[in-house]
Amino acid sequence: MTNQLADEMPIHDFPTATSVAEFSRNIAEVKQKITEAALRVGRDPADVQLLPVSKTVPEERVRLAIAAGCRELGENKVQEAKRKSENLADLGVAWSVIGHLQTNKARDVAAFASEFQALDSLRAAAALDRRLQAAGRSLDVYVQVNTSAEPQKYGLPPEELESFLREMPQFSSLRLRGLMTLAIFSSDIPRVRTCFTLLRTLRDRMRDVDPQLVGDGGLSMGMSGDYEVAIEEGATCVRVGQAIFGARQVPDSHYWPDLVDSQSEASAPAAPAAPAGPAESTTPAPNAAE
Ligand SMILES: *Cc1c(COP(=O)(O)O)cnc(C)c1O
Numbered sequence: 001m002t003n004q005l006a007d008e009m010p011i012h013d014f015p016t017a018t019s020v021a022e023f024s025r026n027i028a029e030v031k032q033k034i035t036e037a038a039l040r041v042g043r044d045p046a047d048v049q050l051l052p053v054s055k056t057v058p059e060e061r062v063r064l065a066i067a068a069g070c071r072e073l074g075e076n077k078v079q080e081a082k083r084k085s086e087n088l089a090d091l092g093v094a095w096s097v098i099g100h101l102q103t104n105k106a107r108d109v110a111a112f113a114s115e116f117q118a119l120d121s122l123r124a125a126a127a128l129d130r131r132l133q134a135a136g137r138s139l140d141v142y143v144q145v146n147t148s149a150e151p152q153k154y155g156l157p158p159e160e161l162e163s164f165l166r167e168m169p170q171f172s173s174l175r176l177r178g179l180m181t182l183a184i185f186s187s188d189i190p191r192v193r194t195c196f197t198l199l200r201t202l203r204d205r206m207r208d209v210d211p212q213l214v215g216d217g218g219l220s221m222g223m224s225g226d227y228e229v230a231i232e233e234g235a236t237c238v239r240v241g242q243a244i245f246g247a248r249q250v251p252d253s254h255y256w257p258d259l260v261d262s263q264s265e266a267s268a269p270a271a272p273a274a275p276a277g278p279a280e281s282t283t284p285a286p287n288a289a290e
Contacts, residue, residue, distance in 0.1 A: 007176040014224065016246030017279040020059065023068035026244045027052070030227075034238065050233055051096055051220075053241030055080060055255070059087055065245065066091050072099045074117070074239050076255050083113040098180075098239055099255060100154045114149050117180045117239075120156050123163070124239040125171045132173035139173060142180035142220050142237075145202060145208035147195040153182060155201055158202055165213045167204060176215025177234065179203055183226055192226050196233035203234075 017023045029050050030050060038045040053074040062073065062084060071092075075081035076099030085095045094141045096115035099246055109116055110131035117139045119125060143164065146155035156164055161179075168176055179202065183195035199219055206213045220237040222230025227238040242248055 004124045012287075013243075014247040017064070017244065023065045023070075023244065027065075027068060027070070030130040030240055030243050031226055031229045034231060037228040037244040042233050043231070043234075047236055049237040051098075051100065051237055051239045052244050053223075053239050054084070054245060057243060057245045059084060062088060062243065063091070066093060072096060072114075074241075078102075078108050082108050082112055101128075107131045110135055112138065113139060114178070115142075117142040118144045118154060118253060119174075120144045124172060124276055125168070129173050131169035137173065138175055140177050141174045142177050142218065145199060146181075148183045149186035150184065155181060157199050160196065161202055162206060162209065162213070168215075178216050178218030178220065179216055180220035180237075182223075183221065183230070189226075189229060192231050193233060196221050196226075196230045196235065200234040215216055 013021075015090075017026050027050075033046040034048050034050060038048055051072055051077075052065060054065065054070075055074070055076045057065075065073075068090070069248060072094045073084075074096045075084065075098075078097060078099075078101065081095050081097050085093070094114040095112060096117060097113045098117040100118050100120075101109060101116065103123050106124065106127035110128055116128065116139055120143065124141055125141075128139060128141075134169045135150045143161070144155040145161055146153045146157055165176075168174065178197055183192045183200045196219075199221055203214055203217055203219060207217060211263055218236040219230075219234050220239065221233070221235045222228070222238040222240075224240050224243040227235070227240055227243075231240055
């Protein structure tokens with residue numbers, strides 16, 4: 001049993017942390033699982049960064065998480081990240097934007113973020129670079145790849161990755177940390193795993209073509225439900241929200257709309273007015289459809 005990979009989706013129960021002690025406990029548990037997953041495949045646990053994701057979490061509770069040791073926080077939406085970065089500015093947190101960027105928000109990201117994980121268009125790269133140059137700042141970025149072939153997911157199709165990466169050096173304020181992906185939402189672990197394997201394979205292939213092409217060559221992949229699988233497949237950064245902060249009420253379709261054309265700036269996702277009501281499923285429905 002010692003060398004067996006995770007092949008079953010555990011049953012998740014993510015209790016809401018409401019004190020520093022509860023945050024410390026949740027973080028310690030996640031770190032323990034990170035360590036175990038890394039050791040299962042002979043990796044050094046220190047090579048896996050934990051990025052806690054605080055989206056939808058009110059600032060009072062984010063403060064508790066920071067008191068429990070979080071120094072970097074991930075947020076999906078620029079507006080929310082900007083607000084939190086301003087209101088929590090006294091605490092010295094580094095903010096990572098991990099969701100799709102509309103180019104009209106590039107200026108905000110350039111102003112407050114230290115990292116952007118969802119780069120998937122040259123337009124966004126150019127907009128960010130222009131703002132960063134003007135501000136005399138630089139930004140760590142990951143290029144997002146769509147590894148699940150779901151048309152509604154953001155990210156570059158794998159076949160466009162190489163030509164995209166070849167354009168990156170012209171944006172000198174963007175420091176390329178590696179590749180990022182979201183796996184398919186499924187309880188079928190082998191299928192989830194294929195997404196992570198694909199990202200690693202793409203990284204390796206790009207490195208073979210040109211060692212400079214993928215920057216640091218990092219792999220940001222894995223969330224609360226699948227980060228152990230991601231680590232087994234080579235993740236160097238896992239983005240974990242619910243396992244640290246507690247279950248989210250907002251349906252995931254709010255973050256991964258199923259009908260948005262990812263190339264179209266005009267079709268910004270309309271935010272659902274309220275958390276899932278009785279008519280709406282609380283599961284990450286659109287993306288989970290098999
Ligand atoms: C919300 C989010 C996560 C974390 O998801 P959890 O289920 O809360 O762990 C990871 N990556 C992205 C891009 C996200 O928006």
